[in-house]
Amino acid sequence: MRFCVVASGSKGNCLLVQESDTSILIDCGFSSKKLARLLEPRGFHLDGLDAIFITHEHNDHVGGVRSVAKGLDIPVYGTSGTIRSSEQALQGLTEVLELSPSSSVLIGDLEIEPVIVPHDARQPCQYIVNGSNQRLGMLTDIGHITPFVIEQYKNLDGFVLEFNHDTALMKKSAYPPVLQERIAGAYGHLSNSQSENFLENLDLTQLRFLVAAHLSQQNNSPEHVRECLDRVLSSEVVQHIASQEEASPWFDLHIG
Ligand SMILES: [Zn+2]
Numbered sequence: 001m002r003f004c005v006v007a008s009g010s011k012g013n014c015l016l017v018q019e020s021d022t023s024i025l026i027d028c029g030f031s032s033k034k035l036a037r038l039l040e041p042r043g044f045h046l047d048g049l050d051a052i053f054i055t056h057e058h059n060d061h062v063g064g065v066r067s068v069a070k071g072l073d074i075p076v077y078g079t080s081g082t083i084r085s086s087e088q089a090l091q092g093l094t095e096v097l098e099l100s101p102s103s104s105v106l107i108g109d110l111e112i113e114p115v116i117v118p119h120d121a122r123q124p125c126q127y128i129v130n131g132s133n134q135r136l137g138m139l140t141d142i143g144h145i146t147p148f149v150i151e152q153y154k155n156l157d158g159f160v161l162e163f164n165h166d167t168a169l170m171k172k173s174a175y176p177p178v179l180q181e182r183i184a185g186a187y188g189h190l191s192n193s194q195s196e197n198f199l200e201n202l203d204l205t206q207l208r209f210l211v212a213a214h215l216s217q218q219n220n221s222p223e224h225v226r227e228c229l230d231r232v233l234s235s236e237v238v239q240h241i242a243s244q245e246e247a248s249p250w251f252d253l254h255i256g
């Protein structure tokens, strides 16, 4: 299994996961034209996609789903709450499928497990993707770490984890207090120290790739995130900070 964080941040998110002939997207916050342009340097063509999984109805996650799924005629999966709240974003699509929060979905060589998370959306989930032998976790747009999340995100080989904001930077920012409270609240986003703490308490024996994602452009910096990662990860783990403008390299979980 290999993966590429196509883009991440408040302007649009997308993760591509591939195992043999099977390729899926998790979320797509921008048009198929932009997706194709971002993936061109990674040698991936959109006609290789088999399905799209969506995490929740916020526009940075579903804004481009219709434009990608329609042209390719591929199914879109989400929880029933997310599908009901994404009516406009999914309008006109013929195959929109509800997934049960407690069971996984098989698409070719990939098994996709939804994990319900606390975030200010109707029924948000994140995903763990299992390939033939590896396990990839994706976890962004979550206000706090729950015992259920700790239980699910064990034994990962690869992890795409939110590092949304630095608390001190946000306090100094021009963001109005009400917005700061929403972001830092129990249904907002993870701060750098929340994510660092989570990693500290997770068994990372198997982990080989960590991608920090959904960084706020106003309230965070790659340098702040890098400091957290250096404190908590062993030097054997490959680190990457996802960008809003450029696709990450492919991270191959078979190699390492
Ligand atoms: Zn988001």
Ligand SMILES: [Zn+2]
Binding pocket: 056, 058, 119, 121, 141
């Ligand atoms: Zn969100």
